[in-house]
Amino acid sequence: MSDIDQVPGPENSSMEGENAPLYCICRKPDINCFMIGCDNCSEWFHGHCINITEKMAKAIREWYCMRCKVDEDPSLEIKYRSKKNREKETEPDRAEKQYSTPSTPDYKSERRRGSKVKRSVRMCGECEPCRRTEDCAQCDFCKDMKKFGGPNKIRQKCRFRQCEVRARHCYLSARRIWKESRRHKQKQKHKDRSRHSEKGDLRDSGGLRQCLGPSCVEAARPNSKYCSEDCGMKLAANRIYEILPQRIQQWQQSPCIAEEHGKKQLERIRREQQNARLRLTEMERRFHELEGIIAKAKQQAVQQDEEVNEGDSDDTDLQIFCVSCSHPINPKVALRHMERCYAKYESQTSFGSMYPTRIEGATRLFCDVYNPQSKTYCKRLQVLCPEHSRDPKVPVDEVCGCPLVKNVFELTGEYCRVSKRKCNKHYNWEKLRRAEVDLERVRVWYKLDELFEQERNVRTAMTNRAGLLALMLHQTIQHDPLTTDLRSNKDR
Structure with missing residues (x-):
């Protein structure tokens, strides 16, 4: 009871x-x-x-x-x-x-x-919770009690005072009954499945179907239309031989506008690729020309006349603020100070890739210094990378050597002969010119890569358009062979 x-x-x-x-x-x-x-x-x-x-x-x-x-x-x-x-x-x-x-x-x-x-x-009465005499006042059941200020809705004793033996016995009993009910369900499912399969076997054995393979008189396998895989492959091959020649003839007789558009796109892409290659050749020529100008400028002698530095002798009290560190600086040394600040902050950030640069015929483009910690290659321009390349120390007798111009663009054939340490007007002109040429070369290489990808996509689309699957699914109905293609009529 x-x-x-x-x-x-x-x-x-x-x-x-x-x-x-x-x-x-x-x-x-x-x-x-x-x-x-x-x-x-x-x-x-x-x-x-x-x-x-x-x-x-x-x-x-x-x-x-x-x-x-x-x-x-x-x-x-x-x-x-x-x-x-x-x-x-x-x-x-x-x-x-x-x-x-x-x-x-x-x-x-x-x-x-x-x-x-x-x-x-x-x-x-033997386990530790049964021998405990005081509530913990911390669990959810204690907080629900009135003596601890709770609403007394759960009405359960402290979790630390609930018998472990009794709880384990109830859990094991419930687990055992749950397993029995689950085992009963599985047996019932197995009986239903076996009963269904027996009915299917009786139905199949009562009316066997003939194999659909060509010239085959054998009975088909259960849940299949063929007696073997060879019969299915033979039937598929016969259907392809019957349908494919007619589809190829229809494809050849009717003009394909998409094919014509693809050919025009290929011609346009080839022209753009040729222009990009010519541009690359021109940038390589400019690269070597710039290196020659820099080498020639370094051979000039430093001019010690005071007239050369007359613009630097103006004593002004003007001050400007650095865009990186916001400190007030003198306009004479503003370019040098800002360059150092920018290099200091820029070297704290890495721009890397897992793969090194592999461009045939390219000279001095990316830094490509390997970082063993992050396992990446630096992808800054080599002439502008403040993280892995530092400007060499300028000797006292080194000349500035910047080519002088008139009307902004016309070269005069003369060079700035002021000492490089004192010239603030042409600060780092070699680095900026080299970076300008290298950046233009990178843009052209990216353009070439994009054109190659476009050419590959167009060629893939043209190849798949006349493939086996496309021809099997294609069907063109030409009601009047003498009628020209209305899509090619320019008047409409």
Whole structure:
């Protein structure tokens, strides 16, 4: 006999489905009500189905159902306990009797609110939570208690005072019943599947289909149209030989506008590629020409006349602010200061790639210094990379050497002969000219790469347009062979 409640847990939802165990004369599952078990057949019955209340069951020591008393053993009689024996009943005997029968629905617990089961049945009294006497005041159950300022809605005792033995026993019982129900479902599915396959085999054996292969008289395999793969391949080849020649003839007779557009695109791409190659040749010529000018300028002698530096002798109190560090600086040294600040901040950032640069015929383009920590190659321009290249120290007798011009663009054939340390007008002119040429060369290489990709896409589209699959799916209907293609008529 037991008054049991449902055990909370993730397995509970699966146990209460259609495969839940059935009890009582009504053959229904447990519905969270009082139940009593037969001491002979171990079957459980709902109290309201057999007109026995919980209060009446407390006075019964042995109870037998009607089927056992009438059909199996008429000598069985219900035995009642006296009031003294009822009070002297020990708690281990009650727990043993409750969990001894294997058909008892152990996945229910006695922890429901208002349960009449004694505390000793719900607690083993030996584990550490059972011996604990004070609440932790930290768990969610303690915070719900009124003595800790909670609303008292959950009404559960402290999590650290809940019996581990009892909880483990309830969990294992629920797990066992869940496994049994799951095993029953799998067996049922296997039976349904085998029954369905037997029906399919009977249906197939009753009417065998002939293989669809050419000149084949054999029976087709189950769930197939052919007796073997060779028959399927032969049929597919015959269909291709029958359809493909006609489609090729239709393709050749009717002009393809997309093919003509593709040829025009290829011609345009080739022209642009030729122009880009000519531009690259021109930039290479400018590169070598610039190197010659720089070498010739370095051969000039430094002029020590005071007239050369008359623009630098103006004493002004003007100040400008650096765009990088915002410090006030003199206009005479502004370019040098800003260049140093920019190089300092720029060297803190890396621009890398996993692959080195491989361009045939290119001289001094990218830095390509390998960084073993990040496993990348630097992709800055070599002449402008502040991280891996530093400007050499300028000697005292080195000349500036910047080519002088008139009307901005016309070269005069003369060079700036001021000392490079004192010339603020042409600061770092070699680096800037080299960077200008290198940057233009990079733009042309990127343009060539883009043109190669366009050419590859156009060629792929033209090849696939007349492929086997495209011709099999293509169909052109020409109603009048003498009619010209209206798409080529310029008047429309």
